[in-house]
Every structure is written in structure tokens, then in C-alpha cells.
Amino acid sequence: MSAIEFNQVVKHYGQFQALKSVSFNVEEGDFFALLGPNGAGKTTLISILGGLAHATSGAVRIMGHDVATDYRNARRAVGIVPQELVFDPFFNVRETLQFQSGYFGLKKNDDWIDEILASLGLTDKAHSNMRALSGGMKRRVMVAQALVHKPPVIVLDEPTAGVDVELRQTLWQFIRRLNQQGSTIVLTTHYLEEAEELCNRIAMLKQGQLIALEDKATLLNKGKSRTLRIKLLDGTLPASLQPLVITQAGQQYDLKLSDVAALDDLLAQIKQAGVTLRDIEVNKPDLEDIFVETMHGTAA
Numbered sequence: 172m173s174a175i176e177f178n179q180v181v182k183h184y185g186q187f188q189a190l191k192s193v194s195f196n197v198e199e200g201d202f203f204a205l206l207g208p209n210g211a212g213k214t215t216l217i218s219i220l221g222g223l224a225h226a227t228s229g230a231v232r233i234m235g236h237d238v239a240t241d242y243r244n245a246r247r248a249v250g251i252v253p254q255e256l257v258f259d260p261f262f263n264v265r266e267t268l269q270f271q272s273g274y275f276g277l278k279k280n281d282d283w284i285d286e287i288l289a290s291l292g293l294t295d296k297a298h299s300n301m302r303a304l305s306g307g308m309k310r311r312v313m314v315a316q317a318l319v320h321k322p323p324v325i326v327l328d329e330p331t332a333g334v335d336v337e338l339r340q341t342l343w344q345f346i347r348r349l350n351q352q353g354s355t356i357v358l359t360t361h362y363l364e365e366a367e368e369l370c371n372r373i374a375m376l377k378q379g380q381l382i383a384l385e386d387k388a389t390l391l392n393k394g395k396s397r398t399l400r401i402k403l404l405d406g407t408l409p410a411s412l413q414p415l416v417i418t419q420a421g422q423q424y425d426l427k428l429s430d431v432a433a434l435d436d437l438l439a440q441i442k443q444a445g446v447t448l449r450d451i452e453v454n455k456p457d458l459e460d461i462f463v464e465t466m467h468g469t470a471a
């Protein structure tokens with residue numbers, strides 16, 4: 172059984188088609204990245220997963236439970252950290268988490284609440300009123316709230332947008348641990364280095380359509396473009412190669428290589444110009460390069 176199954180999910184907002192028959196699975200134990208530019212449909216997909224929006228057609232299952240026909244079990248199986256900060260300003264942090272536990276019918280949940288508070292660096296704030304917390308602290312509470320019922324599937328919708336380095340580190344340490352203990356994680360983020368570091372599978376959405384779904388390693392190997400770093404011992408870079416320069420620092424140049432096959436020709440031009448190389452290094456594209464290539468339809 173997959174942790175999440177999206178089966179031909181279509182979503183219309185009036186005439187506008189936000190999701191155009193999206194199908195893919197997230198497997199149990201995945202640390203899964205859902206990427207795409209603004210407006211691609213990521214949040215819409217997550218809202219359908221959490222029961223906040225209904226698909227126009229198609230089906231979504233979480234741990235085998237259909238989000239439309241078996242809502243309660245589906246809802247129990249997932250913890251969603253929303254993009255916006257939504258909270259009751261009259262509760263303190265612990266009360267917020269106790270209230271959320273009550274929503275899931277969990278009465279004696281204080282040990283787990285204490286553990287979440289400690290793991291997210293919130294122990295000191297347990298008795299602070301929600302409205303008195305900084306934005307970053309409120310964000311931590313949103314994460315804690317999503318985890319209060321120990322869901323097997325955890326979905327984080329841009330959890331690190333605008334948060335400081337310390338929270339990112341605390342958050343990822345904790346989420347990584349939960350993943351290692353068996354939780355399935357789905358993450359949407361515009362910080363591609365974060366997705367590259369954390370996730371094992373990556374999906375890309377564009378204008379409501381799934382345009383890529385791969386293991387991270389496979390996806391990273393797909394990118395055609397490379398960066399060539401050369402250090403010159405003497406001479407200057409031939410004028411014909413100037414358009415390829417990405418950055419230059421003294422005698423060191425980073426050049427854009429459209430693909431590996433272009434290397435021979437490039438080195439020949441350098442040799443012909445009588446320039447001697449001191450060092451050479453070819454670098455593979457990172458997830459950001461692949462993302463840009465995929466969005467522009469140029470990936471292999």
C-alpha cells in the first residue's frame with residue numbers, strides 16, 4: 172500500500188483548471204518533495220489531501236483511506252503544516268496542542284506533547300499566549316499541532332518560508348528523525364537546496380500537471396547542462412568563449428556547458444588560442460539547474 176495515492180485528480184475553480192488529472196503515489200517511508208513554481212497547484216493538491224478542498228473528479232487515498240468517502244480515517248492518518256499561520260489567540264501553546272489532541276479524541280497525550288515541545292525548542296514557551304509569540308515561534312506551533320496525533324504521513328507546505336536558520340535546523344533535525352522512524356514526509360518548498368538535501372523522491376508540477384517524478388539520484392543525473400571551471404596559467408580566454416562565462420574571478424572562469432559533448436570543441440578553442448590551463452573541473456547540475464531545465468522543457 173502506498174502512503175498517498177493521487178488518482179486522476181482534477182480541480183476546477185470556476186472555469187479555471189488548477190489541477191489537470193494528476194496521478195502519482197507517495198510510498199511509505201518516502202521523504203518526498205513536491206516542487207513547482209507559484210500557482211502550479213501544490214497547495215490545491217495538499218488542500219484536497221487534508222479535506223479542505225474537494226477534487227472536481229478523481230480520488231485521493233491516505234494509507235488506503237479515501238479522503239472523500241472515509242474522511243475521518245484519512246484525516247487521522249495525516250498531519251498537515253499549512254502555509255498560513257492559523258491559531259486561536261486566546262490559547263497558550265500547551266492549550267493549543269491539548270485542544271488539537273481533543274479534536275482527535277486523545278485524552279492522555281501530555282508525554283507526547285512534551286516531547287514535541289522539546290524537539291521544536293518550544294518548552295520555554297509552553298505557557299506563552301499564542302498572540303505573544305514571534306512569527307517563527309508560531310510556525311513551530313503549527314508544526315507541533317500537525318504532529319499531535321502521531322500521524323504516519325506528515326505534509327509540510329513551505330514550512331521554512333521566511334524563517335531563520337536556527338528554526339530550519341531544529342525543524343529538519345526533528346522531521347528527519349521522524350522519517351528515520353518510519354514517518355512518510357511530503358514537503359513543498361521553493362528552497363531547492365533544502366529539497367535536494369532532504370528528499371529521496373521529487374515530483375514537479377507545472378500549471379496543474381505532473382511533469383516529472385523521479386528518485387532524486389535519477390533526476391540529478393538527467394540534467395544535461397554542466398558547469399566547466401577552468402583556471403588559466405597564462406593568456407586570456409578566447410573572445411568566442413566569452414558568452415559562456417557565468418562568473419570570473421581573476422584567472423578562474425566558470426563556463427556554461429550545454430552538454431558534455433560540447434567539451435571537446437571548447438577545449439580545442441582554448442588550445443587554438445594558445446592559452447595554457449592550470450586546472451579544469453566539470454560540475455554536475457544541482458536540483459535548481461534541473462528544475463529550471465524541466466520547467467523550460469529542456470531536460471533529457
Ligand SMILES: Nc1ncnc2c1ncn2[C@@H]1O[C@H](COP(=O)(O)OP(=O)(O)OP(=O)(O)O)[C@@H](O)[C@H]1O
Binds near residue numbers: 187208209210212
Ligand atoms: N480558491 C481559489 N479560487 C480560485 N482560484 C484559486 C483558488 N485557490 C487557488 N487558485 C488558483 O489555482 C492555481 C494553483 O494555486 P496553488 O495555490 O495550488 O498553487 P501553488 O503551487 O501552491 O503556488 P505557491 O507556490 O504560490 O504556493 C493558481 O492559479 C491559483 O490562483
